[in-house]
Amino acid sequence: MPGPASGAAPATMDSAGGHSPARPRTSGPRPPFVPKMTRSVSGLSPGGIALFRLRSLTISDYLCLSALALTLALTSASSASATTRTIELDGSGDYTVIQEALFASTKGDTVLVGPGTYTWTNQGSGDDHGMVRYWLSEQDxxxxxxxxxxxxxILDAEGQGRIFFANGNNVTNDPVNFLIRGFTMRNGYAPKVPNRDEQEGGAIAMHLxxxxxxxxxxxxxxxxxxxxxxxxxxxxxxxxNCIFRNNVARLQKTGVDYRAxxxxxxxxxxxxxxxxxxxTFTDNHAQYRGGGLMITRGNIEIRDCLFAGNSASAGPTRHGTAIYAFEARFLRMNRVTVRNHDSAPGASVLVLFAEGLELDNSLIAGNSSGVSMHVQDSRxxxxxxxxxxxxxxxxxxxxLAPMRLMNGNMELDPLFCSDEGDLTRVELASPMLAANNSCGTDVGLIQESCVSVPILAAGLRAQRRSGEAVLxxxxxxxxGAGIVLQRSSDAGPTSIDLGxxxxxGMGRWSIEDRDAxxxxxxxxxxxxxxxLLARATLPSAGGIRLLRASPNPFNPRTxxxxxxAEAGHARLEVFDSRGRRVAVxxxxxxxxxxQHALFSGQDASGRALGSGVYHLRLQSAGQVRTDSVVLLR
Structure with missing residues (x-):
């Protein structure tokens, strides 16, 4: 089904190298259609099907997710209603075209997409904005x-256009809110939009x-x-939990190469x-700068990420083969590893005119021929x-020069494993490991042990039960397998008798450490x-723990x-994404x-909060614990 005749143009490059807000476009009429079937679900919210917070979801996890969503759809019975629509290429779902399901959806609905390869050809819904579109507030x-x-x-544009486009309301500045999970997007090609010079986002373009x-x-x-x-x-x-690999920023017409x-x-x-x-950002290429990631302005946080083998080729300096940041308001890199970038004679990571930069527990190394990191004219x-x-x-x-050997900073060989295909493993003697550096914490996104070993044990957990340490x-x-359990201490590791x-049950083993x-x-x-097979930390006997909220994402409450560990005063607060406290x-x-607390998605005055990420902060006994929840209206 064709999309609207026109939409909001993406932002444009200004003279300072950043992007200015786009000029508004108006939304054209949308042709009506009659879906094959619409399943109305009482009380089901998008949060109801997102009960997993996993670093990596397997196919079996998604099967469980789907089964849970369908179970909730059939059993929920409250007065509020939302709609779940299913898409199957073989015709067994409500729709075969993703865009038709989105056009039929309204606030709070969920679209479940079955397995298969959804192409520009078999979807037949692409226009000069993309194959799939969230349009203004219509699919909010x-x-x-x-x-x-x-x-x-898989969403495959077959090189015929962009895969996904989303745009808020440029007139009212109201953003469009949504969640996307679990797709491969490949072979997208940014379209040439009328009256626009730049071509932006091969797979996804998001504005406002x-x-x-x-x-x-x-x-x-x-x-x-x-x-x-x-x-x-x-x-x-x-x-x-996204992977960016083998994507290219390339000049698509004759002109200056700074657009790539x-x-x-x-x-x-x-x-x-x-x-x-x-x-993970691997083997991406920019014809000008920012091979892995290009940043102009804004507040950016990069945590627990890997950049490897990205490149930027134009010009004599090759600045920012991994990351190039220009005029960032604030850039924070926490537990980031940047390696294997040939930046001769420029920098793998280049930061210019930043108002704030914070590097924590990060590793930038193995970048041959040029400069590892250069920060200039920043505060x-x-x-x-x-x-x-x-x-x-x-x-x-x-x-960066004054900080070279201050605050636990280093300029040492990280001792990566010799296997170039293993990008995060280091040798047991690596200064990146907590046991081998003055910080007492792992530096960068790294894993211990260069030797591939059989999976003899995994998923180690440590907790206190009735005062006893249980693992x-x-x-x-x-x-029989020769597994060793060690407890760390200032005096060195102590082995625990696994006899x-x-x-x-269920393939698990348990032991008490009475001397903890x-x-x-x-x-x-x-x-x-x-x-190393697994590791865990046992909290202090006087400590506090903030456990996972359920459900999460949620609507209307979690x-x-x-x-x-002991009786005392406790304070649990909720902050929005801008750091403002919204509820206690x-x-x-x-x-x-x-202990338990209920968060009903309301602020201190009882007003309903909008969709977004909210941060929890628990204080008790002089300790602080934090976590996040996602509200989907």
Whole structure:
């Protein structure tokens, strides 16, 4: 089905190298259609089907997710209603075309997409904006989920246009809110829009949105700005557990090459917040700058991410082969690894004119022929427990120079494993490991052990029960397999006799550590050769724990559990994405043990809060714990 005749144009590059807000376009009429079947679901909210918060979802996880969604759809019975629509290429669902399901959807609806390859040809709905479109506020708070995950659910534009386009309301500045989870987006090509010079976002272009994109793979997409993804306008963007690989920012017509920027992702304009969490950027290319990620303005946080093998080729300097940030309001890199970038004679990471820069527990190394990282003309720069190493022409350059060996910072060989295909593993003697550095924490997104070992044990958990330390893990019988359990301490590791371990059912083993101290304790499971199998931390006996909210995402309410080791005053607060406190759920004396609080998606005055990410902060006994929840209206 064709989309609207016209839409909001993406933002444009200004003379400072950033993006200015786009000129508004008006929405044309939308042709009516009659769906084959619409299943009305009483009481089902998008949050009702998103009960998993996994770093990586398998096909079986998605099957469980789908089954749970359908179960809730058939059994829910409250007065509020939402609609769940299913899409199957074989015709067994409500629709075969994703765009038709979105056009039929209204606020709070969910669209479930079955497995298969959805192409520009078999969808037949593409226009000069994209194959799939969230248009202005018409699909606000509509959730788009695959039922079988990105390996089995593919959106392939076949090189004929962009895959996905979303735009808020430029006139009222109202953002469009949505969540997308579990797709592979490939072979997207940014279209040439009439009266527009730039071609932006081969797979996704988002402008004036508040969006969460999870568990997606972006590969072989092409554009001038943002080979895979272009993000612009005043909005908030969260990309989690995503892979960006082999995307290209390439000049698509004769002209200056500075338009070919952001091989993987381009972030422009003035987003209030953009976050990349647990994401991987590999082998992306920009014809000018920002091979993996290009940033102009906005507040950006990159945490638990890997950049490897990205490139930028134009010009003599090759600045920002991994990351190029220009005039960022605030850039934070936390537990980020950047490696294997040939930046001769420029920099793998280049930051210019930033108002704030914070490096924490990050590793920038193995970048041959050029500079590892250069920060220039920036303010409020800080670095803690960060290692920058391996640049032939320098490492800690510009505004970073005074911090080179301060605050736990290093300039040391990280001792990566020799296997180039293993991008995050380091040797046991690596200074990146907590046991080998003064920070007492792992530096960068790294894993221990270069030797591939059989999966003998995994999923180690440590908790206190009635004052006793109890450890559980999955795996084979530990004594016969030569597994070693160690408790860490200032005096060195202590081995625990696993002859006392007992089967706990479902392939799990359990043991009590009667000699565990009252403070926080670390444990490691090793094989007979000393290779790490799993690790866990036992909280202090006087500690507090903020447990996972359920459901999460949620609508209209979620229950939050927390543990207090001892009776005392507890305060549980809720903050929005801008750091403003919106609610206080608990502010009173509570007994020791498991506690619960209900968050109904309302502020302190009882007004309903909008969709978005909200941050929880628990304080008790002089300790603080944090977590996040997602409200989907």
């Amino acid at each position: 708070e509509v959730t788009l989920l695959s039922t079988h995950g990105p390996e089995a659910t 949105c508040e969006a969460i994109v999870e568990n997606c793979i972006f590969e072989n997409n092409e554009a001038e700005y943002g080979g895979a993804v272009w993000l612009g306008g005043v909005g908030a963007y969260d990309y989690r 920027i952001g091989g993987g992702v381009f972030v422009g304009g003035s987003p209030q917040r953009t976050t990349f969490e647990n994401c 409020n720069v800080s670095a803690h427990c960060t290692n920058i190493h391996g640049g032939v022409l320098g490492n800690w350059l510009g505004d 559980q893990w999955e795996g084979v019988e530990p004594v 006392r371990a007992n089967p706990a 101290p009252q403070g926080e304790v670390g444990y490691r499971l090793l094989d007979r050769n000393g290779h 229950q939050i559990a927390f543990d207090l 759920l608990v502010d009173e004396e509570r007994p020791a043990g498991r």
